[in-house]
Amino acid sequence: MTSLQALATHLDDFWPQTFADDWDNVGLSAGSLSAEIETILVAVDLTDAVIDEALAAKCQLIITHHPLLLKPIGSLDESKLKGHLLARLIRGNLSHFVAHTNADVQLDGASTAMANAFGLEQVEPLVPQSKTLGHGAIGELPEQTTLSQFAKLVSASLPKTGRRVVFSGNPDQQIKRVAICSGAGDSLIPFVLDSDADVYVTSDLRHHPVLDAVATPRKGNPIALIDVSHWAAESLWVESAVRRLSAIPGVSALASRINTDPWTQEVN
Numbered sequence: 001m002t003s004l005q006a007l008a009t010h011l012d013d014f015w016p017q018t019f020a021d022d023w024d025n026v027g028l029s030a031g032s033l034s035a036e037i038e039t040i041l042v043a044v045d046l047t048d049a050v051i052d053e054a055l056a057a058k059c060q061l062i063i064t065h066h067p068l069l070l071k072p073i074g075s076l077d078e079s080k081l082k083g084h085l086l087a088r089l090i091r092g093n094l095s096h097f098v099a100h101t102n103a104d105v106q107l108d109g110a111s112t113a114m115a116n117a118f119g120l121e122q123v124e125p126l127v128p129q130s131k132t133l134g135h136g137a138i139g140e141l142p143e144q145t146t147l148s149q150f151a152k153l154v155s156a157s158l159p160k161t162g163r164r165v166v167f168s169g170n171p172d173q174q175i176k177r178v179a180i181c182s183g184a185g186d187s188l189i190p191f192v193l194d195s196d197a198d199v200y201v202t203s204d205l206r207h208h209p210v211l212d213a214v215a216t217p218r219k220g221n222p223i224a225l226i227d228v229s230h231w232a233a234e235s236l237w238v239e240s241a242v243r244r245l246s247a248i249p250g251v252s253a254l255a256s257r258i259n260t261d262p263w264t265q266e267v268n
């Protein structure tokens with residue numbers, strides 16, 4: 001057991017808040033620094049089901065990838081979602097901590113975890129801030145394959161959800177260099193188009209950015225795109241976080257078993 005105050009020092013070492021994007025809201029979002037922490041639950045999102053899971057496992061702290069409070073809230077009105085979730089945390093003596101873009105930019109962030117799951121080699125940040133920090137990841141498959149075969153590998157490497165893996169491009173196109181951004185990676189498309197990647201794997205891609213990206217002339221083949229579930233992609237980070245937390249004396253960390261993908265069913 002350790003105080004949240006003492007634990008926060010480790011958390012800030014793991015995921016320095018200065019690494020977060022300006023728009024992000026990371027660190028402690030609920031709880032008292034004097035709280036005693038013994039068991040930590042790590043999840044992608046803070047939902048009712050995740051709070052239920054934390055209470056059942058007798059956790060005192062939930063660490064999520066996604067912030068609970070990205071926009072300011074005007075009250076703790078429990079008829080509204082954020083007030084409801086915060087009230088449940090407070091009544092359950094649960095603290096809540098967020099490691100988001102400050103975790104993404106590191107070498108064990110969600111994009112690198114995906115790169116490892118796909119077996120990529122020589123993995124580096126896609127948009128480097130330094131040698132070891134940056135957004136997204138880019139790396140190489142050990143052997144060239146086709147887009148359709150690689151898309152099958154992507155699908156098989158991620159947890160199953162209600163959202164299918166889809167791709168855009170010639171199924172027989174040869175794939176060797178792979179760019180990745182785990183969460184909603186529209187904004188990195190210009191960097192991908194400038195890179196030597198054959199394919200870009202990300203989540204939450206929208207109609208117009210895809211239409212434009214695949215039609216953009218570039219050196220070599222047009223870019224191929226693979227769209228995956230945001231939750232499935234970032235659930236891979238949960239194990240990275242548990243590994244880091246397990247090195248802290250006096251606390252134990254559990255990976256959430258709750259699938260928080262809001263897409264629940266695909267239609268065949």
Ligand SMILES: [Zn+2]
Pocket residue numbers: 066182183184230234
């Ligand atoms: Zn995300």
